[in-house]
Amino acid sequence: MGTTLAEKLWTSHLVRKGEDGAPDLIYIDLHMCHEVTSPQAFEGLRLAGRQVRRPDLTIATEDHNTPTLDIDLPIADETSRKQVNKLRENAAEFGIRIHSLGDADQGIVHVVGPQLGLTMPGMTVVCGDSHTSTHGAFGALAFGIGTSEVEHVLATQTLPLKPFKTMAINVNGTLPKGSTAKDIILAIIAKIGTGGGQGYVLEYRGDAIRALSMEARMTICNMSIEAGARAGIIAPDDTTFEYVKGRPHAPEGEDWDAAVEYWRTLTTDDDAVFDTEVDLNAADLEPFITWGTNPGQGLPLSANVPSPEDFAEEADREAAANALEYMGLTPGTPFRDIPIDTVFLGSCTNGRIEDLRAAAAIIQGREKAPHTRMLVVPGSARVRLQAEAEGLDKVFLDFGAEWRNAGCSMCLGMNPDQLKPQERSASTSNRNFEGRQGKGGRTHLVSPLVAAATAVRGTLSSPDDLVDAPAALV
């Protein structure tokens, strides 16, 4: 019997097979750090008198706490400033490469790694951040870890792990215009639930996945964790190789040839068997949004706010009732009638250049709804530079949006970009948990296209709702 891609990656990183129920010891090719989940790990090393085993396989960026305005001034919030300074001190003390605020390679850790060519097929990638699953888009086994594990990787460059189960998510058919990778993954999470992926590596397969760009694949893998999965993965192909080629850390010459030859072996064998399979027809998809307080509480934008009675299970009814109360929504209201205060375009889910291009194409030549604020936050400083080179900053500014510096920004309430209590957002980020974007804030997760159309109309909208179909969709 053949093996799955996830199993191949596991085997090729096996330092030691666990005996008598002990976990396997897995080698880690790339470890990324940021300021929030690393200080206690470095402190642990210091207390135990340990060194970082492989500083040359480790990289740090500042993203969660960093402001997206006035980045040349000291960080105003004292605790944020302390935490960022601590990362700088730790990087200096342990000899780790760091890209700090103001550096051209600063940005969200999951945008920076692929952009530098540090993320490649066939690797194991970890970071003290659940959205590390993003890097699975390259055919890498990539997953989030806790701070104790960060310390473990710093000290040993390995992790003790029990093998994951495997789930195939087969997405076939042609994605309709106006629907995106974000709609695919929101539909998958709504289908299998926030716990549906627990213990699994999800392998996204099928012609709809093959047709996606690398950045769209990253959007899908990014949100694997919202289905509870350990990781998401997509087998590498020519799209992947093209994306990696020529990046700063990409192999060159004979090394490139050797790498590609190896990468081409990174597929699931035809006769391999997954522990579970799920099918989705991309042709059936339409723009998807979330209405509740977990990413599994999603429906097509064309639907209405559900009622708790719509759910069969008592636990789901309770969860829906709680969510509707928190979100301030009345069952039966068409989603398209829900007014939005703030549109957030950014995050490790949808803060890459293609996302900015897609949104800019929708709003170009249009006016922003007067009472809706739009925040555009590139995922990295390089994404911002690229967008400016293409004139996208002008499009956003002319429209009335705010054009910010790179960082996690409004995806999570750790920096100055936050929702006020009861403020409602349409957000291209990944989590709609209570208070995630600021205490009392209400989040609807959407694609960049829906975000852009919503900023035009001021209520949840898709590009189809705009007068004069946007050029991008014709």
Add this chain to the structure above:
Amino acid sequence: MEKFTTHTGVGVPLRRSNVDTDQIIPAVYLKRITRTGFEDALFAAWRGDADFILNKDEYKAGSVLVAGPDFGTGSSREHAVWALKDYGFKVVIASRFADIFRGNSGKQGLLAAVVSQENIELLWKLLEAEPGKEITVSLEDRTVTCGELTVPFEIDDYVRWRLMEGLDDIGLTLQHEDEITEFEKTRASWRPQTLPAKHLPSVHIEAARPVDA
């Protein structure tokens, strides 16, 4: 890490599913650089509500949390485990845990015990009927006992052994340092290294300014 064999303490029924790590500890509390002192941050948003279970006197001293399915979903923040521990919780019981949360618990000596939802319902009823009632959790026997009721729980054998012995993972792994070194010799030379650093030319990044300024 302290050894864990059995624990007896006040059971707290938390009738909520999908308690995500943003609820356990909101992001604003993650800025601290210490490993302790997170007790005030636990369930911070909910603790403002007088009706929240931990605001009731009988449950305040709780050390065994009995929660709904999919506990600990979302972010990888280990602070969620630290906050539970710092508050005084020794055990969390649920029918399903998010993987990262369960992993983090095991590293920090917080017992994440998997009990069927059917038995969770029974525990909830007992704890609500008699607020402040104690629960005994035996890791040795893998059982949860509340009054007359004793139900089994599941836990990974290896995690159980480590918790009972109070062993530290890094120390265990470093016993195999030679094997790590051997493995490193087999890695292809084209595998990327972060050092020496390579990147496109450095450019000055303009700071965005507040719109109103």
